[in-house]
Amino acid sequence: MTYEGVLTKMQTEFGNPIQYYLVFEDSFLNVNQLLNKNIEISFLGYQCLNCGKKKKIFRQGFCYDCFYSSPAVGDWIMKPELSTAHLGIQDRDLVYEQKVQLQPHIVYLALSSEVKVGVTRKTQVPTRWMDQGATQAISIVEVPNRYLAGITEVALKKMYADKTNWQKMLKNEVQAADLIKEKASLKYIIPKEVQEFFYSEKEDLYLMHFPVLEYPKKINSLNLEKTPNFIGRLKGIKGQYLIFEDGTVFNVRSSEGLIVKIDL
Structure with a gap:
């Protein structure tokens, strides 16, 4: 079975264990069901989560231009103490910032x-x-x-x-x-x-109880841009990481905006 689409962070459902889902435009995948199974992940390209263009991802799923213009990735995201919407002061887009900051x-x-x-x-x-x-x-x-x-x-x-x-x-x-x-x-x-x-x-x-069958002793981080094809047996899911039998871990969140194909 093949799934294809733009990676976004896995959706979660609180439970014992936590349930994880990869959600694509036309399909979704319950990742828990893949434990102890082989998965092939292939890197196909890029798509900015903000503008939707097929441009190289810079950070947080955004292309370079969007990262430095979108209010969704202003400095106050990582440093909440820099928030100014409560003072009526704009960083990039006051309407957006009031909606997010004033809650x-x-x-x-x-x-x-x-x-x-x-x-x-x-x-x-x-x-x-x-x-x-x-x-x-x-x-x-x-x-x-x-x-x-x-x-x-x-x-x-x-x-x-x-x-x-x-x-x-x-x-x-x-x-x-x-x-x-x-x-x-x-x-x-x-x-x-x-x-x-x-x-x-x-x-x-x-x-929180995570669906992990086996924790790695040594860790090797998978970067799909450097290794565009990977096959491994899934042994766990924790945080936004997939953990494989050989100690390879894949951070789904840091790979947002990559277009991938997943073969099961």
Whole structure:
């Protein structure tokens, strides 16, 4: 059976285990059903997720021109503290930025390799945590805009990492931690202007169970632009990675915008 289309990040469904789907224009594929089966992935070309043109992908599924013009990839995406929509100040497109920035955001602790702090829109809970391969996650505050979430994250980055060690995450080398206890210690460490939003009555600890039959001991990252054809036996899915029997891992999200053919 053959599937063909533009790669976008895998869609997830919270469950035990998490269900993963590759969604193409005319079809979709439940990736969990491919565990322990051979898959062939072939690179066919590019298609920008923003303009739809067959142009080489620069970053995040966007061609060079779109990456430097689209409001969907402004600096405030990666650095929420740079958000200015709450002040009525435009970065690239104020209407878009108000729509995204002026909605409830969560600052959270997640355990993917070690304890990390992060920001996500409330609508992305628990998707964000599944995408980063976190085994546990807990919300610290729910604030009304992205800027307040950003300054909270900046304060907590003095104590916690803000990036996942992806190799440790894929090897399942996860430090032990009590996220409920960690969260309780933060109430008066977060900025004063967000202390009223602290989730004091909520201790919803999310536990994520990933469909992995075998974790790799050594990791080799697959880059389809350098290796345009790959065949391997799928042994697991974690975060946005496919894990193969020989230790090869494929980051679907970082390959967004590539046109691929998948043969089963």
